[in-house]
Amino acid sequence: MTKIAVINYGPKSDYAAMLPEVADALHVYSHHELAGTEGFAHYEYVPDCEFVPYPELMIRRSAEDAPFTHVITDNEYDLERTARIRRDLGIPGQSPASALSFRDKEVMKRVAEKTVPVARYARLETVTGLTDFVAETGYPVVVKPVKQGGSRDIVTLHGDDELVEFTRRHWRDDLMVEQFVDGPMYHVDAVIAPGYRFVASSRYLRSCLGVLAGENNGSLQLHPEEKFAARLEEFLDQVLDAFETPEASAYHLEVFHTPDDRLVLCEIASRVGGNRIPQLTRATYGVDLHRTWLRQSVGLPVPPAPAEAPESVRGSVSVVPQGRPVGAPPRPPFEWIDHYEVNAALAPGAKPANSTSHLCFAIVRGADLAEVEQRVLETEAWLMANLVEPADAEAATDGTAPEVTTP
Known part of the structure; x- marks a missing residue:
């Protein structure tokens, strides 16, 4: 008998649509209130679900009445506890060791460096670890929490003045430091399972860290027939060779392309990429990354991965909050x-809080990466030239529409 526990984060997750065959077997604990939950075996909105142990306790207690066949989540911050529950209840799926290796960025690099280049790194216990690292590698360096996401709480130190200013912050026990790697960053998004393989490659419009400095961000898809896309896919396989991987999983890989033409791992996660990545993937390939991953995780069929190259690819640009x-x-x-x-x-x-912060965003299409990039930049220029200033907004409320010009 099928019985599935779900720890959910997404405010728009529609499990009845993604998993209709087993909707009446779902026991869902959700960080946000969800619609369309009437047919579930159990549903609870749990405030701060991502941070509190209540869902884990309730899943374990429910398993005493009847065992679960699957425990799933598509939230990065719940991967470790769902893995722990599976281990303790004897349920197949990603193990705690595997989940940790994809979550803890220092452990991740220690695993990955067996098969691919990584930036020099160190876990930090005290500030002297940071100063020693700087003395050995020089500036710039990047300091980050080992289990944070969305570029939250990441700091790039370019010189001693910034180091001194950083030491005025409250020290955290979850920090690591790594050498700054120059060059554009690409991301590879995949779902891999027995008999199924989907891989798509893209380039970030700018550094994700740039959002915190007020730079707009986005993604530019590579056409799958471009040579560099094949190189990135091969790099993904090399990275995964170093890890204990689940039978079915999604992956989000970030990789630097250095000026001397090397690929260097930034990070890899065993989950779907965030921001506009799922939306871009659906538009170009017709693949719903979340649905495909979750269905395979509970043994349900999915359509075959696309066999034909798409006619066009997509890109996105997100205008960040302007702080005014x-x-x-x-x-x-x-x-x-x-x-x-x-x-x-x-x-x-509002000011940018993380790499997903945005005032608005647009998705464009083009024949290949070059055309998509040109159109994304043209769209960005138009958006920035036509931001609605407070005086224009006041005029609009008086019945006078703000003037909009097209460059």
Whole structure:
């Protein structure tokens, strides 16, 4: 008898649509309130679910009445505890050791360096570990928490003044430092399971860390027939050769391409990439990364991975919060824009908090990476030139629409 425990984070996760054959076997504990849960075996909205042990306790107690066949999550921060539950209850799936190796960035690099290049790194216990590392490698260096995501709490130190300023912060016990790697960053997004393999490669528009400094970000898909896409896919396989991998899993790999043409691992996670990545993947390949991963994780069939190359690829640009009360522009007037969305929930005057922070975003299409990049940059320029300033917004409330110009 099928019985599936789900620890959910996503506010829009639709498990009834993703897993309709087993909806009545789902026991869902959710960080956000979900719609369409009436047919579940059990559903609870658990405030702060991501941080509290209540779901784990309830899943273990429910297993005493009838065993679970699967325990799943698509939230990176719940991978370790779902792995722990599976181990203790004798349920197949990703092990705690595997989950830790994909979550803890220092452990990750220690595992990955068996098969691929990684930046020099060290775990930090005290500030002297940081100063010793700087003395050996020089600036710049990157200091980050080992289990954080979305570029949160990451600091790049370019010189001694920034190091001194960093020491004014509260010290954390979960930090590591690594040598800064120059060059653009690519990401590879995959779902791999017995009889199924989907891999797509993209380049970040800019460094994810740039968001915190006010730079807009986004992704530019490579056409799968481009030579560099094949090189990135091969690199993914080399990375995975070093890890204990689940039978079915999604992967999000980030890799630097250095000026001397080397590929150097940044990070890899055993989950779906965030931000616009799932949306871009659906638009280009017709593959729903979350649905594909979760269905295979509970033994349900999925359509075959695309065999034909797509006619076009996509890119996105997200305009970051401006740190002042400014409104998002109207939809840009370009026929190659597939989607435009304004973040209506953003507080006026908000500042970027992490790599997903945005005022608005657009998705464009093009024949290949070069055309997508050109169109993304043209879209970005138009958006930045047409931000709605407070005076324009006030005029609009008086019945006078703000003037919008197209470069």
